[in-house]
Amino acid sequence: MSAMDSFEEYRDSARRSGVPEHAIDTALRLARPQIGLGPTDEGGGILAGRYGGLPALPPDVAWNGFPDFVASVDCAALPRDVLDFPLPRDGQLLFFANGRDVEGSAGDAAVVHVPAGAAAAERTPEEGTPHTDPYPLYARSAWSMPTSADGAVVADGETKRVYREHRLQEHDRAEHVRRADLLLGGYAYSPQDPPFVQTPADHERDGGEYVLLAQADYELFGAPGWTGYAVWVMYRHDLEAMDFTKAMGGVLASHP
Template identity: 50%
Template sequence: MHSHQTYRDAARAKGVPEHAIDLALSLALPQAELSPDHADTGVPVGRYGGLPALPEGVEWDSGLDLVATVDCAALPADACDLALPRDGHLLFFASRTDPDGFALLDDSRSVIHVPAGTPTTERPVPDDEEHFPALESRPLYARTFPCLPDTADDAVLPHPEVRRLFDEYRLQDHDQRLPQWDDTLHLGGYAYSPQDPPIMGSSPEDEKGGWALLAQAQLDMPDDPGFTACVFWIIQRDELAAGNFAAAGLVSISYH
């Protein structure tokens, strides 16, 4: 949504009662939308695509392509709901090959944090059949929007009364903002997914604090024209607090 007030106005116009609107807005989370198209109104925070700059000894995982590099120090403090590092760079990698149901949840190296001041070298695309040419490099600018869960999200599913109100008043449908996707990375917030969100069955009581959504993107699939990969980077909350990004997981689904 563009703001709490725009959501409230749209929901009121559809006859949604105030208590249901208040419930929806109580679940809203800030989400940073990093896009080349926000150059006029956003904060410069990194780069989409291009080649990764990595420290010596850190390998570029086979089959994963660089999606974005984020300058943590440039992110506004309230850009999203995550306790991200305050310096260095976060590099996000994903697969663009047949990602339907694709999941890497054990040291996938899909997210790499390079601390500030670490010497790095830009790596060329590996000379193998598992990598495509690098995504076109474009600068990223951050803007923050509040976002809502949908009825299949963990914030809604475990709570019968919350789920009833979401279903009865279709609370997620009154968010009139369409997320940007071309050459864009979303940090934090809730998952936008053509199917059920990828983080299911987790809660704050789970071991290591349950799963949090780090980021999401949508990518074209060169081997399957007309299909799009929805990519989600997730991490358990205790691992995020410890800065252990090697524990981040990568979940992908595809749609036509």
Template identity: 50%
Template sequence: MHSPQTYREEARTKGVPEHAIDLALSLALPQAELTPSDKDGGVLVGRYGGLPSLPEGVEWDNGLDLVASVDCAALPQDACNLPLPRDGHLLFFADRTDPDGFALMHDSRSVIHVQAGTPTTERTLPENHFPAFAPHPLYARTFPSLPMTADDAVLPHPEIRRLYDEYELEYLDQRLPQWDESLHLGGYAYSPQDPPIMGSSPEDEKGSWVLLAQAQFDMPDDPGFTACVFWIIQRDELAAGNFAAAGLVSISYH
């Protein structure tokens, strides 16, 4: 959403009572939207696409393509709801050949944190590989995000779900996230299908997964199909900086 106030004003025009609006806004989380545009005070925080630069001895699963590299030190401290590293670079990789699947790939290297000051070299693509995403700068702005009706923040809670359904709270946000050549950090998942497991409590059997980042891109081998990719991680692994434990979820739509 643009802001809590714009959401409240839109909801009031639809006749939504204040207690339902308050409920929706109480669930809002900050989300960093990293896009190619620096308008409206966007802060330069990284790069979309290109080839990965990695330290010696760090393996790159070159079946995965670099989607974005984020300079953690450049991110405003309140850019999102996650305790991200305060320095170094986070590199996000995804599979452009298999648009559907869910794997807790603890050694997948779908997210790599390169410590600040570590010497790196740019890797090269193997033969017959898709060209890398065209590189360009990414600029960050923070917006409040709201959960979808099927999100874990809503689905298990009968009263919250009732209000979400009755007043269509999910659909009152008039701002559409930007997806082209962009990356979103933290917040809630936006998905054409049910979102991946998010927001579970530490006691939940689902393992307390949180959304680390998400992106969308066209599938090179499947014209007309778009892949939605979600990088997720358990809270304790994120706190420990163990990004090798991140999972990668992919959903495709036409």
């Protein structure tokens, strides 16, 4: 879907609900690009990764089966220059997070970049370690809109007022989010307030801006009905340096 199609779909939905043009413009100014990776190529998705299975890691990367392997992304296959932050041009990005804890976790998340051509072998953890049977992931670009609780909204009083008064988040159908098992970039979606929200004052104090690198949701191992919502974040300066050892994150757990 092109940017214009996406924006016009949002604009048409908001207009039908009587939202004034100035409020619609406020919402669309906040739109951020996002790449969704899901299990089908419906709608022109490009094969760009794999969900589950076992990770292929270089020999110098320690991994004993935890945090759990979530997915890998083929950087060379992703749509080019879509996101508002840089990613490696080649190699694999591997995402790990806690897939077992119904209490959630604050630090059990990691990202590993395996450059193209680097020696790597599929790593088999100890017997009994849970994992998901692998399946392919197909990438599509889309636009991401914040929820009314996101830092991009609440940091400015007037934006917060307009966003909530006109229920602006309700006009984002976010179909690509429902189809995706892994999302790169954009805004965080979770059953609670978005994690790792920072205001401009926070950025000044700690000397950097957090960027939401990726997010995923999945059924927790051994906990039927429980869903884990994982996020991976980085300071922008670390991301621009491609230093994925600095990735941070955590998991929120939710039960319907």
